[in-house]
Every structure is written in structure tokens, then in C-alpha cells.
Amino acid sequence: GEDVEQSLFLSVREGDSSVINCTYTDSSSTYLYWYKQEPGAGLQLLTYIFSNMDMKQDQRLTVLLNKKDKHLSLRIADTQTGDSAIYFCAESLNRDDKIIFGKGTRLHILP
Amino acid sequence: GAVVSQHPSRVICKSGTSVKIECRSLDFQATTMFWYRQFPKQSLMLMATSNEGSKATYEQGVEKDKFLINHASLTLSTLTVTSAHPEDSSFYICSARDRVTGFGTEAFFGQGTRLTVV
Numbered sequence: 001g002e003d004v005e006q007s008l009f010l011s012v013r014e015g016d017s018s019v020i021n022c023t024y025t026d027s028s029s030t031y032l033y034w035y036k037q038e039p040g041a042g043l044q045l046l047t048y049i050f051s052n053m054d055m056k057q058d059q060r061l062t063v064l065l066n067k068k069d070k071h072l073s074l075r076i077a078d079t080q081t082g083d084s085a086i087y088f089c090a091e092s093l094n095r096d097d098k099i100i101f102g103k104g105t106r107l108h109i110l111p
Numbered sequence: 112g113a114v115v116s117q118h119p120s121r122v123i124c125k126s127g128t129s130v131k132i133e134c135r136s137l138d139f140q141a142t143t144m145f146w147y148r149q150f151p152k153q154s155l156m157l158m159a160t161s162n163e164g165s166k167a168t169y170e171q172g173v174e175k176d177k178f179l180i181n182h183a184s185l186t187l188s189t190l191t192v193t194s195a196h197p198e199d200s201s202f203y204i205c206s207a208r209d210r211v212t213g214f215g216t217e218a219f220f221g222q223g224t225r226l227t228v229v
Contacts, residue, residue, distance in 0.1 A: 035220075042115075042117075042204055042223050043155075043204065043206070043220040098145055100157065
């Protein structure tokens, strides 16, 4: 079945790069996502990547996909205090299919 | 971007009563809406997939009779927690896909509903 795993916590100093890792089990996953959740709020799509891509860059965000290892990562360059949130890795099989989430990684920014 | 509105944002109810949560897509039509439950320590669990005009598809382990889902129109889905108990206290989040673009790259999320059963 579908399963998405990610570490629960990450602490990074302000100005450094943050790298959040995720693994998924379903090799049929076509769409892979990163969502951000700020305290008490819903989820905001940060970025996504198709399974036929290796990398996608969007301003401070870089997504790397290793399809062979079913490993997805999100790199946030020059981490700021406003980046403090929970980051969810997610996947879906098809464009209209349900989205399955990992447990989320809480990113803590150190001064 | 597209907006999904959830109401209420917070609700406190007595044990044994029922609570209805609404999820509306404000500026787009959503053929499919999803209901999630977020447990303490972050875990986000898909409860059911709601399709307009048909019965919801529930995930394994989710009680259909307890969590009633109705998707009567392309802009509204409701989740009713029946005979609520303290263990149903949680953060419930809905999401919707834009029917027109339907690109599948973005499901828009509501702000969530914090349910507390006392």
C-alpha cells in the first residue's frame, strides 16, 4: 500500500540551508508534493514534482527526486524564521487521486 | 489562488451530540473533495474521498456511520461527526481539487476545524 515516511523534527540555524527528506513506498506515484503548515492553519502547497523529473527549483526551494530509491527531498536555501512550520511530503498516483501525506517534519529555526 | 473555506474553525460540543463541518470551494468547482483528520504530533490521515453526487469512499478503519459525508454540490461538502465522543476531538481538514484545471498538481486546503468534545 501507500506509505510516506519522513523524520519528525529538524533544527537549522537561520541563514543555513534546510534539507527535509522523505521516502515513499508506491513506485506508481506520479505526483510528489511538499506542503507547509503553519501553526493552527491549513496546508499550503509549496511545490510539486512529477515522477519523470529529477529536480525542480523554485526560488529558495529545490526538490530532488530519486525515483529508484523512492526518495524525495526539499532543500530550503537561506532559511528564515518565517520558514518555521511543519512540512509534509505527499504523493498521489494520478492527477485526480487522493493525496497521501507523511507525518510531517517540524522545522525549527535557531537564531 | 483558489480558496477553500471551512466552517466552523473551532467548535466545542458535548459528548453524544453531532457536529457538522462545512467545506466550500469559493471560486472554483470541486468534483472531488477530501477529508483529513490531523492527530496530535502532526500525523495527517485521509478519512474519505467525497465525490459530488455520489457516496463517499472511506479509508480503511474509518467508520462510515460515525463520519457522515455529503457532497451535494460542486462547491460544498459536509462532514458530520455523529454521537461525538472525546476521542473524536481532533483537527479536521478538507481539501478540494479544481474541476476545471484539474491538473492534479494542487489540491486546495481549508483552514481546518478544531473539534473539542467535552
